[in-house]
Amino acid sequence: MAQIATGVQMPKDYVQRIIKVGKKSLPSVMTRGMEMDVNSAIIAEDDWRTPIINYLQYPTLPSEKRIRIMALNYLIWDGDLIGKSKDELLLRCLGKKEYMKVMEEVHEGICGAHQGGRKMCWLIRRYGYFWPTMMKDCIKYSKGCEACQRHGPIQQAPSVPMNPVVKPWPFRGWAMDLIGKIYPASSKQHCFIIVATDYFTKCIEAKPVKSTTSQEIITFIEELII
DSSP, X not given: OHHHHHTOOOOTTOOOXXXXXXXXXXXXXXXXXXXXXXXXXXXXXXXXXHHHHHHHHOTTSOOOHHHHHHHTTEEEETTEEEEEOTTSOEEEEOOHHHHHHHHHHHHHSTTOOOOXXXXXXXXXXXXXEEOTTHHHHHXXXXXXXXXXXXXXXXXXXXXXXXXXXXXXXXXXXXXXXXXXXXXXXXXXXXXXXXXXXXXTTOOEEEEEESOOOHHHHHHHHHHHTO
């Protein structure tokens, strides 16, 4: 209302002016001239589309405000849930079984080239499909592809001179590490091992513990190192 009021120019001889504000009750994509068929969408299993479809089919039933706002960008057309993207594209919304098949076909199908996750997401949007977690799922799928792991290029960091850590005398520096959690635990319920190695002599001290609290670490250092 404040934005509307600031954009209205009032002549000097006008005392007041009534401004009518409309409310959009149907998805904005309906302005394209489509006919919405609210009775033809059938979802076999509960997924992210179910609340939106239920609201579009039965808008008079109680629903969350978040769902009502989301539904403005969706419609049911020819038995499918259709969503409008930010760049004005109409995309068919997919459930889990459908988008897993689409990712498989795009990544390793006949025309697939084992692209990375971001390229997969771009291609799927270009082909006209959508689901809320597209980017995350595409990146996860591409990283889990066995063929990509076997035949992909190995990233090697450039070689650099080694910088050895020199300790001038014994017990000058220690390296500490924790091993665990170990299953099953010992007879005394120890399920972690604290290990300390002296840099100079390579002397090793180890102790089984029940937990990795700060007090356990302090006790280990006081008893075996100091």
